[in-house]
Amino acid sequence: MTETTRRERLRAETEREILHQARALLVGGGREAVTLRAIARELGITAPALYRYYDSREDLLQRMCDDICGDLAAELSADLATMSAQDTIGQVFAVCRGFRHWALAHPQEFALVFGSPDLVTTSCADGEANRATHDPFGRIFLTVAGRVLATHRIEPPADSAVPRQLHTDLVTFRDSLIAAMAEQGIAIPTDVLSLGTVFFMLQFWVRLYGHVALEVFGCFPFAVSDPEPLFDSMLADLAAEVGLVSGN
Amino acid sequence: MTETTRRERLRAETEREILHQARALLVGGGREAVTLRAIARELGITAPALYRYYDSREDLLQRMCDDICGDLAAELSADLATMSAQDTIGQVFAVCRGFRHWALAHPQEFALVFGSPDLVTTSCADGEANRATHDPFGRIFLTVAGRVLATHRIEPPADSAVPRQLHTDLVTFRDSLIAAMAEQGIAIPTDVLSLGTVFFMLQFWVRLYGHVALEVFGCFPFAVSDPEPLFDSMLADLAAEVGLVSGN
DNA sequence: ACGTTCGGTGAACGGTGTTTACAGAGTTGA
């Protein structure tokens, strides 16, 4: 079907199985438990055979990162598919809540992809500037954000309120953002993507990621028996900050 | 001096050296590089000897967490000592900036203490409810926050704006907060520690931790060449949100 | 002075990543 020769089919199958077992080990015992020998054992082969598929353990972990990102993106996409296409604000909220739920349900995966100081995920690694427009998970965020911008007038911070040192970075991001949006058939008038708007998107992500990381890593200053209301109040704050009402 | 017998002195010395070398390995190669054999090699002893000091590698890592927290607290305390005792708001800002700078300068330590899904640091492990009032780093935050509350009138969110589900947790935290403050000689009238105030402190920490974690883990959606203005604008936002002006 | 405790060693066990030489099946082309 998808592949021509028989060898290629078997190889793809094995590759899938390797990643699958690696994920199971990650979930069960964290990053340190993802062992070449353990993976091989589960597959009924020997450890050196894995070197036909990956350069090293580190390389395998890297590929697993991409795999995880893809799964997360797929899960969020599935959630979105069940929603009204009209309610673009609701879609943003759904993606945010979906991200949180995924992270809480998959703490080890989250720690690997979003909580490792060294490997910067490098992802596609073609350009270097923007991650979000390339990695499949980031694209979902930008898509729903773009749909809101295309359907609602928001009240972003004034451009004058954006720290000067961020200007060039924000402009660069805005450009690749418009390009990525256009690729998905979402036309954003360049004037609604003001510097203040892009700045707000950055702040939005900082707070979203921050809350989720805090919760996954259990770094609350005291025991919070149910952090969900805190999360929801943060989302409401963010929406209110730019004059969005969840109703319409 | 501090210890009576000669054996105790030597033991304390060795214990210090173990943690010191373990830290060096952590900084150089992350958690996985902290190896009993490598530590022993640096000390000129054999690996099994370390079991006279720690139950296991995991136990050693745990102690190292506490050690790191202590160092962070010491560094922040030193910063505070150079500041005017009057400018309590400036002290809060200094602690926040100090936390960020420490995290960026010590990413591996940060990842170990503030970015591990499994071991919840357990820290003192006596009570279970509140972490901040026990661990030395949390106490610094609470101290400077307490000083602001004792010297300034702030405009916290109304109690009615606090999600109902958080009430009991917040009340519990407030009580242990007042107790911890009193221990340090800071008297907080219980009426300034409204539910809204404690809620704001929680939100404050979420945003502070969130930004720092994001930066350490490099999870920006695009390349931000200098994130410091973003951090500073967040601090200004937080202060403005409760009506604090940095001047007085 | 004696027995005990403490901090250290060396050998061993099973597990790990990685390299090397080698074997066999799948594929390709004359």
Place this chain on the structure above:
DNA sequence: TCAACTCTGTAAACACCGTTCACCGAACGT
């Protein structure tokens, strides 16, 4: 069809890891 070649696997080996065990000598309390 058959030879050349590529691809996927193996087995052995190396160096390293955490951990346990038996043992030893110096420091310690009585």
